[in-house]
Amino acid sequence: RGRNAVPFLFEQDWTMWLGGDQLGRPLLARIIVAASNTMAVATGAVIASMVIGSSLGLIAGYSRGRAGQMIPRLADVIMSFPSLLLAVIVLYMLEPSVGNIILVLAITRIPVYLRTTRAEVLEIRERMFVQAAVVMGASTPRIIFRHILPVILPTLVTIATLDFAFVMLAESSLSFLGIGIQPPEVTWGLMVAQGRPYLTSAWWLSFWPGLAIILTTLSLNLLSNWMRIALDPTQRWRLETGG
Template sequence: MSVNSQTQNQNQSVTSTVEKKQAPNAFVRWMRLLFKSKTGTFGFIIVLAVILVAIFAKFLAPYDPNMINPAAMLKPPVWVEGGSAEHILGTDNLGRDMLSRIIYGSQISLLVGLSAVALAGVIGVFVGLVAGYYGGFVDNVLMRLVDSFLAIPTILFALVILSIFGPSVTTLIVVLGITNWVQYARLVRGEVLSIKEREFVKAAKSIGVRDNKIILKHLLPNVISPFIVISTLSVATTIILEASLSFLGLGIQPPTISWGGILSDGRDYIATSWWLATFPGLAITITVLAIIFLGDWLRDVLDPRSTN
């Protein structure tokens, strides 16, 4: 008994040592692959910076973003003639600090982007798994539902729903979630149609494994990689949709701050005070490009045909 227990302890120690080595090695491998790609590195750094800015906005913003200062109305950026060192990116038509508003605007843009994509992903993955696995009548019904959603322009559908229920952060997240799930459903369904014909799925069916266990333990893990890629790219699209709806006045409402709302406020002054629309536009553009670059890198890394 003592020999057996000693052997078991040795095996456990060896196993734990191997697991500890594998985790850092996996992390190092991912970092190496990331820094091999210039666009991937740029995307990762910018996305990480935006996330940190959103988290620590309270500490980074020099002023209250909604503080009105009539004495500092429409002050240009500090490097422009007439600019003030107190307001690096200038002020808006109410004297509010532009840098502070852009910093706080990152919170809503990320919140809406990530939440809407998470909601759309849950719906789309569920529909895709069920349709692809069961096929037949279930597949036909669910795919016709997908086709009906594809026939409706996303922005038009969002405008109709928001005009009926009224604009708010929660409503916007739900609307963007239920209008973007179809791409996940189509992707997951296509993957499942291929995976369910493989030997390990047929073997699980032959020994009587329940359908829900096959879906969760065999099919779902195999569709995670393409799901992560498309989700990353969808965050960029959702941020643009949120900014577009806020620009039209049906998205985030004051006093809540979003980049689209700041852009909308500055459109009436673009001829005389260019910074009001330029800086939120740059924030949206750079963030979206960074997310796209990061998504492209993820697609290359997670592609099973990749030689990395």
């Protein structure tokens, strides 16, 4: 019952409102489960890359020694490989598990946070309040975590929101290619791939998860734009005046 069932919003069983897949499973329920898996991978990758990249960026930006010169070269090495190609190569060699996918996607996004944090720290460390803290004898960890990090944190949060959409699309691409999350687990990208053979007869198998990807990505882009204005004191007047 319900194999490739046509979407019908007035169906008694609400889980069948979006139709059924090739095995008769309700698409709405599968999309909800796939959302949790897709979001879990994207969240893990973004948090890991932001923590590692920002930590390295803080060290590279504040250090005036060899670390400040060597750490940026790490970002250059990672960025010399196309991120999606690097993920494909690594996942072909490793088992395409959730942990490996998070690890690969996190590594490819580290340079974004490393270079942004380093650039911000290089400018902030010359400001008067940081110089005053140095003169008063504050320790390096205190200066970094008490005076510098709070200033750059809004920028990092805004980038992470936008990066979440990019990582989610990358995970969906990997699952669509068959080297991401494997059945019986499910993600939106995998659902699109599974519905591809039925595009002419049951287009909704790929349409609904594809629509979920588009709407989520669009929402995250709008959210990051709002956060950029809301977290920047020089731009906040636009929200207050409705501009």
